[in-house]
Amino acid sequence: MAQITSDAHTLVNMTYVSRANLDLSPKALGEILQQAQKNNTANGITGMLVFNNNYFLQTIEGPRAQINRLLYALILDQRHHDLQLLETRELKHREWSKWSMNQASLNEQNAAVYLKYSTTADFNPYLMSAESARGLMTELSVQRS
Numbered sequence: 001m002a003q004i005t006s007d008a009h010t011l012v013n014m015t016y017v018s019r020a021n022l023d024l025s026p027k028a029l030g031e032i033l034q035q036a037q038k039n040n041t042a043n044g045i046t047g048m049l050v051f052n053n054n055y056f057l058q059t060i061e062g063p064r065a066q067i068n069r070l071l072y073a074l075i076l077d078q079r080h081h082d083l084q085l086l087e088t089r090e091l092k093h094r095e096w097s098k099w100s101m102n103q104a105s106l107n108e109q110n111a112a113v114y115l116k117y118s119t120t121a122d123f124n125p126y127l128m129s130a131e132s133a134r135g136l137m138t139e140l141s142v143q144r145s
């Protein structure tokens with residue numbers, strides 16, 4: 001039991017990329033976001049989701065046990081596939097504490113922010129390093145706050 005208790009108090013971050021199944025409609029994206037925000041508020045999870053070109057890039061942070069549980073759910077979720085972890089790490093403090101799930105998409109206005117962190121003009125987070133993905137999400141989030 002002591003182990004479980006201490007797990008719950010370790011903050012971790014997990015960042016992954018995946019591909020949406022079929023062409024994800026704006027409505028379906030809105031439903032994912034709503035579900036994420038509702039669940040995350042209940043589970044003490046915070047984070048950021050980027051969707052573009054049918055790719056997802058998401059970072060989630062919270063108690064280690066909850067983040068692991070969400071990872072199982074995400075892998076089983078039929079709305080996307082080919083989930084690949086970019087990074088998991090322990091945190092001293094949260095980096096997304098203001099958002100149960102923040103969200104951004106790439107557009108003409110922020111294309112230069114993406115190019116700053118990538119080797120390709122078209123969004124493809126599978127080709128990004130964890131550090132670049134982190135930089136991109138942070139800058140996209142600053143633009144929105």
Ligand SMILES: Cc1cc2nc3c(=O)[nH]c(=O)nc-3n(C[C@H](O)[C@H](O)[C@H](O)COP(=O)(O)O)c2cc1C
Nearest residue numbers: 032035036039040056058060073074077079080101
């Ligand atoms: C790209 C993507 C991101 C998601 N992000 C979250 C999330 O941050 N938190 C969450 O609880 N569920 C998220 N989900 C949904 C989970 O995969 C899963 O459907 C949900 O956690 C199941 O819980 P529920 O049935 O109790 O709502 C996401 C799904 C997708 C496809």
